[in-house]
Every structure is written in structure tokens, then in C-alpha cells.
Amino acid sequence: MAAPRERLGSVRTEGNLALQGSTGVEVALPSQPAAPAPLCPHGPTLLFVKVIQGKEEARRFYACSACRDRKDCNFFQWEDEKLSEARLAAREAHNRRCQPPLSRTQCVERYLKFIELPLSQRKFCRSCQQLLLQDEWEQHEEHQVVGDISVTQLRRPSHLLYPLENKKTNAQYLFADRSCQFLVKLLSSLGFRRVLCVGTPRLHELIRQSALGEKQPHMKSLLLDIDFRYSQFYLEDSFCHYNMFNHHFFDGEAALNVCRTFLQEEKGEGVILVTDPPFGGLVEPLAATFKKFIDMWRKGQSQDAVENHHKELPIFWIFPYFFESRICQFFPSFCMLDYQVDYDNHALYKHGKKGRKQSPVRIFTNVPANRIILPVEEGYRFCPLCQRYVSLENQHCEHCNSCTSKDGRKWSHCLLCKKCVKPSWIHCSVCNRCALPQHSCEGPKDGCFLCGEVGHKRSACPNACVARKPDKAARKQKQRKSNKMKMETSKGQPMNHTSVPGKKQRRERAHQYLGS
Incomplete structure (x- = not known):
């Protein structure tokens, strides 16, 4: 109810907000866009940028604003990419095909006709998630159709419709x-x-x-x-x-x-x-x-x-x-x-x-x-010191001068951390912070977890950056060899043939940048 795109992190507002996090894909929100964003079936796309070691890579790309999984919307375009007229026309055609089958005006006209029908003729197709008019019944004979749709049911469509529960797209969780x-x-x-x-x-x-x-x-x-x-x-x-x-x-x-x-x-x-x-x-x-x-x-x-x-x-x-x-x-x-x-x-x-x-x-x-005012019968009380309603177990801390609990439980104040922490946490003398008892103790908080030196964190460790480069180059070389072998086996091409079709290359680059 974010991340590629499982790793989508912070959003960057240019000129105002510094890049956060060390590595991942972030959103760039230009204060004044140079040009309108390209469109996917879900409307204007968002501009993303890959960040490594806190530094923005030179090339940015557009992707869908609503879908975090490329299986749901595979839109990808480099920010500086120039598309041919043919590709632009194909994209527009695809966007039109993905739109709802009926316009807003047509939906309203159907609704007005539907509510005029007698109760016995009001039917709803669960398979198609659609209200049915009388001349459409024959098309849905093999579907799961319910009849006698009452006015009460029409007023509460969320009980008729199946909720959309794709967590990466439109997770539709409905209030109790x-x-x-x-x-x-x-x-x-x-x-x-x-x-x-x-x-x-x-x-x-x-x-x-x-x-x-x-x-x-x-x-x-x-x-x-x-x-x-x-x-x-x-x-x-x-x-x-x-x-x-x-x-x-x-x-x-x-x-x-x-x-x-x-x-x-x-x-x-x-x-x-x-x-x-x-x-x-x-x-x-x-x-x-x-x-x-x-x-x-x-x-x-x-x-x-x-x-x-x-x-x-x-x-x-x-x-x-x-x-x-x-x-x-x-x-x-x-x-x-x-x-x-x-x-x-x-x-x-x-x-x-x-x-x-x-x-x-x-x-x-x-x-x-x-x-x-929160309901007392559901376990809330008024704190006269905070002047607000809180959970019953959220006790006022005299050190923080606040009711500090976030999850409804009674939190404990740590004098060393100078703040309240979850009741299941204890203070670790090695990490110099509060954490779960079974946490992985990696060393002092003010030093690098990788090399132990003071003055930088693991995300900015220069030794780690140097160590990763050969491994990354070796992986790329191994991948290139594997691609050559596949091409030779499937197409009978010689081993020195290294060209890759443009479409496949773009797909591989997109997956690489989106982390999928």
C-alpha cells in the first residue's frame, strides 16, 4: 500500500531535495518539466533515475506511475530517446486499446436505463463485472450472473465488485x-x-x-x-x-x-x-x-x-x-x-x-x-498532557513529554538512546543502539560495517566500491559469453557475431535499470 521496481526509493525534487539512500531507483520530480512526460495506459509517466553510492547516473528514463511491476505495464523510455513516428503511432494505438470499453457518457446512459428496469430484469455479470441490459443477456449465458439487483446493492457497488488485490498495481483494500x-x-x-x-x-x-x-x-x-x-x-x-x-x-x-x-x-x-x-x-x-x-x-x-x-x-x-x-x-x-x-x-x-x-x-x-475524539469503547483514552486521544496502552513518557507509542503498545524509554523504543527491543552496547535481542550485531554505529573505519558508512565505503567493480565486470563478461553461445545454438551464427537485436537490447537495459 513502494519500490524496481521493487527497489524504488525516495523521490527527488530537483533543486530542493537531496538524493537519499545509497543504491536503487528513485523518482525525479522536476519543478519545471522541459517537456510533457510520455503517456502510458495509466496517463503521464514518471521520470526515474538510477542512483549508485548516492550518485545519480547520467541517463534517466520514464516508466509507469501506477504499476511497479513491468508485467502490469511495461512502458519504458529513455529521457533523451527520440522515437520514430511509427513507434509513437503504435504506442498511441496501444494506449487506446487499454482504455475502458465504454466512455463515461455511455456508462451514465447505461446506468440510467438500468435503474428504470424492474427488479426481475436487473442483472449483474460477476465474470465480466458489468451491469447487464436486457439485450446483452444472451452474450453472458455461460457466465456467472446474479439477478434481482436491488437499489441498496447499486448504492454499495464495492460489495458487488471483486476487489483488485494486486499489491504492485492497484491494491484495493476496503475499509471494514x-x-x-x-x-x-x-x-x-x-x-x-x-x-x-x-x-x-x-x-x-x-x-x-x-x-x-x-x-x-x-x-x-x-x-x-x-x-x-x-x-x-x-x-x-x-x-x-x-x-x-x-x-x-x-x-x-x-x-x-x-x-x-x-x-x-x-x-x-x-x-x-x-x-x-x-x-x-x-x-x-x-x-x-x-x-x-x-x-x-x-x-x-x-x-x-x-x-x-x-x-x-x-x-x-x-x-x-x-x-x-x-x-x-x-x-x-x-x-x-x-x-x-x-x-x-x-x-x-x-x-x-x-x-x-x-x-x-x-x-x-x-x-x-x-x-x-476517538471511541473510548474501542480502547482509546484522552491524555490531558498531550491534549489528544491515544491508545490505552500508549503511556505518557515524562522524559519525552509525549505519548510516544506508534503501534498501540506501551513503549519503554531508553536513557542511552534518549528516546522511547518498542517493548521488545533492548539496548545493545556493541551497536550502541536499541534493537531486537536476536539482531545481527555488526559493530559500532559510528564506524563502517565493512572496513571498520570511522568517518563513513557502509553505503559510501570506498573499499566496497573498488571490490565490486571487478565482480560486476566479470558478471557482464560471463553474460556476454552466454549470449553468444545461445545465439550460436539457436541461429547457427559464428562465435564472433556479437550484435544483438535493438528490441532485445532495449529490453535488457530496461530490466537492468528497473532491477527486474
């Missing part, structure tokens, strides 16, 4: 009813009248259902989601097909205007953005997207509000707690709540015997923590 009910009640109690749901279909459904049933003060909701299947259940003012990793509206300016109008309604008052990105998603492209929403929201405010630069668009960013430092790096005003968010279809992130005792998913927000 407990967490969803809590969020709706909280948003209502805080006085929000409009909720922009970015990747939170269950929350969108419950808000609309609550408004119809008048269980809560009336709230409106707009869902932005990459799952185009929701297009067949909502009108244009309720859903936009959207990619949060590159801020791309698939239906163009019309959908963008729907979102802009929603944010700027009532001069931007009473609106909040709630987002639940895939846990494997890179933090920095998401942060860049949310800042674009903030800019969009500010343009609709009154002049007095514009002059007040301290005013922010309220945001609930739902993400695992171990991303706290990364999120706060981009949004310093954010704090992490202790509330543990649960999911229906996640093996671990839920209550009960089959899940963890504590879910690691939290709410990061710029709404003041002292305004947010």
Missing part, C-alpha cells in the same frame, strides 16, 4: 464497517459538508447512504478512483476515473472541472480530502498530487482567505504508521492519530483472530488532534 462508520461520524462531528474521497470507495458509499437515510447531517461526496468499473454505478458529479500518482483525470477537462467545482464550492469552506492510497505507493508522488489539490482549493477561496497563507485544505491521509517521517517531511503540519484503521479483505490489517492485534494503518491529518 467499523472504521468506515467511525470516519463518517468523525467527519460529520467536525462540521464537514463535502468529502473528496480519493481512493476510498467504501467511505463514498456510506456518506451517500447516510445522507439518504438522514442518519447524519447532510454531507456530499465525490469519488476519485483508478478503478474504472465504478463508472457504471455513478453519474458524472459523483465519480471520476482518476490516477492519484500522476494527478491524471482519464476523462479530461470535464472530469477536472467536476473536481474543481466540488473543492471550490462555498468558497472552499466545509470540504475535506480523505485518501487511502495503495500501501506500496511512493509517498512523494502522492504528496505532489495532494499539493495540487491544495492549490486547486485555494484558487476558489475569498480574497481574505487567500491572504491568510496559514489556512490549509483539511486532509485525512490514511497510511501505515512507519511512513510518518516521510509524510511529515512534505507536510510538517500533519500529525498521526492513534486510531487503527481496519480492512475487510486484508489478511493482517484487521481485528479478529485472523488479523494482527494492532493494525499498522493510521490517519495523518492537519486537523488539530485536540478536535478529534
Whole structure:
């Protein structure tokens, strides 16, 4: 709910943020792109760069913003690569083939026809994940079809649709009813009248259902989601097909205007953005997207509000707690709540015997923590010193002057480390830090783990860099010999024939840079 692309690391914002990490593939977010990024089926691609020993390699490349596995989207292009007209035309044709079979307008027309049908004629094909009109029944005779689709079912499409659970692409984990009910009640109690749901279909459904049933003060909701299947259940003012990793509206300016109008309604008052990105998603492209929403929201405010630069668009960013430092790096005003968010279809992130005792998913927000009341019946208490609600076992530390636990357990203060640590950790005199008792003790923290010298870390060890070069060269030479043997065996070519077809060479380079 990131990495090649299992090793995708930090994002680099040129001119502002230094490259982090020692080796891997990182995202470059130019402050002013020289040219528009090329398009893949998921919209504008992102610019990546390979970093070795903290240094950026000269050649950068574009890859898909939404998919971390090349099996899901194999787009690859060097930043300085010039494509022929034929290749550009082929790419455009491929992008068109990968789009949903029906346009947004066609989906709305089908939906309006479907809801006019009597209950006995409302059918849904589970095999195709599609609402069926009467003249389409024959095409789906051999499929798994369910009938008598009620209005209640139409209002909760996430219960009809199979969730997408590809962790590297669009991991679609859906809120448990407990967490969803809590969020709706909280948003209502805080006085929000409009909720922009970015990747939170269950929350969108419950808000609309609550408004119809008048269980809560009336709230409106707009869902932005990459799952185009929701297009067949909502009108244009309720859903936009959207990619949060590159801020791309698939239906163009019309959908963008729907979102802009929603944010700027009532001069931007009473609106909040709630987002639940895939846990494997890179933090920095998401942060860049949310800042674009903030800019969009500010343009609709009154002049007095514009002059007040301290005013922010309220945001609930739902993400695992171990991303706290990364999120706060981009949004310093954010704090992490202790509330543990649960999911229906996640093996671990839920209550009960089959899940963890504590879910690691939290709410990061710029709404003041002292305004947010967490349910006492679910194991939360108010800390008068911190002036916020915390987990019952999250005890206030007199040394840190804070309730320091991140995972719901009682943490212990280490006087040597001068901070609170997990209860299962102990202080290691060799590493000079707290760690698990069975950790691999590699030596003093202030020295290099490889050569033992003080003044640099393992990631920047000059001896390691020198040692790796011969091994890398030997591996390349061995690979070249192996390729020659394969070519000779399969095509009968002589041993001195070393040329490789351009397409294969590009594929090998792409895999090398993406680490796949």
C-alpha cells in the first residue's frame, strides 16, 4: 500500500531535495518539466533515475506511475530517446486499446436505463463485472450472473465488485464497517459538508447512504478512483476515473472541472480530502498530487482567505504508521492519530483472530488532534498532557513529554538512546543502539560495517566500491559469453557475431535499470 521496481526509493525534487539512500531507483520530480512526460495506459509517466553510492547516473528514463511491476505495464523510455513516428503511432494505438470499453457518457446512459428496469430484469455479470441490459443477456449465458439487483446493492457497488488485490498495481483494500462508520461520524462531528474521497470507495458509499437515510447531517461526496468499473454505478458529479500518482483525470477537462467545482464550492469552506492510497505507493508522488489539490482549493477561496497563507485544505491521509517521517517531511503540519484503521479483505490489517492485534494503518491529518475524539469503547483514552486521544496502552513518557507509542503498545524509554523504543527491543552496547535481542550485531554505529573505519558508512565505503567493480565486470563478461553461445545454438551464427537485436537490447537495459 513502494519500490524496481521493487527497489524504488525516495523521490527527488530537483533543486530542493537531496538524493537519499545509497543504491536503487528513485523518482525525479522536476519543478519545471522541459517537456510533457510520455503517456502510458495509466496517463503521464514518471521520470526515474538510477542512483549508485548516492550518485545519480547520467541517463534517466520514464516508466509507469501506477504499476511497479513491468508485467502490469511495461512502458519504458529513455529521457533523451527520440522515437520514430511509427513507434509513437503504435504506442498511441496501444494506449487506446487499454482504455475502458465504454466512455463515461455511455456508462451514465447505461446506468440510467438500468435503474428504470424492474427488479426481475436487473442483472449483474460477476465474470465480466458489468451491469447487464436486457439485450446483452444472451452474450453472458455461460457466465456467472446474479439477478434481482436491488437499489441498496447499486448504492454499495464495492460489495458487488471483486476487489483488485494486486499489491504492485492497484491494491484495493476496503475499509471494514467499523472504521468506515467511525470516519463518517468523525467527519460529520467536525462540521464537514463535502468529502473528496480519493481512493476510498467504501467511505463514498456510506456518506451517500447516510445522507439518504438522514442518519447524519447532510454531507456530499465525490469519488476519485483508478478503478474504472465504478463508472457504471455513478453519474458524472459523483465519480471520476482518476490516477492519484500522476494527478491524471482519464476523462479530461470535464472530469477536472467536476473536481474543481466540488473543492471550490462555498468558497472552499466545509470540504475535506480523505485518501487511502495503495500501501506500496511512493509517498512523494502522492504528496505532489495532494499539493495540487491544495492549490486547486485555494484558487476558489475569498480574497481574505487567500491572504491568510496559514489556512490549509483539511486532509485525512490514511497510511501505515512507519511512513510518518516521510509524510511529515512534505507536510510538517500533519500529525498521526492513534486510531487503527481496519480492512475487510486484508489478511493482517484487521481485528479478529485472523488479523494482527494492532493494525499498522493510521490517519495523518492537519486537523488539530485536540478536535478529534476517538471511541473510548474501542480502547482509546484522552491524555490531558498531550491534549489528544491515544491508545490505552500508549503511556505518557515524562522524559519525552509525549505519548510516544506508534503501534498501540506501551513503549519503554531508553536513557542511552534518549528516546522511547518498542517493548521488545533492548539496548545493545556493541551497536550502541536499541534493537531486537536476536539482531545481527555488526559493530559500532559510528564506524563502517565493512572496513571498520570511522568517518563513513557502509553505503559510501570506498573499499566496497573498488571490490565490486571487478565482480560486476566479470558478471557482464560471463553474460556476454552466454549470449553468444545461445545465439550460436539457436541461429547457427559464428562465435564472433556479437550484435544483438535493438528490441532485445532495449529490453535488457530496461530490466537492468528497473532491477527486474
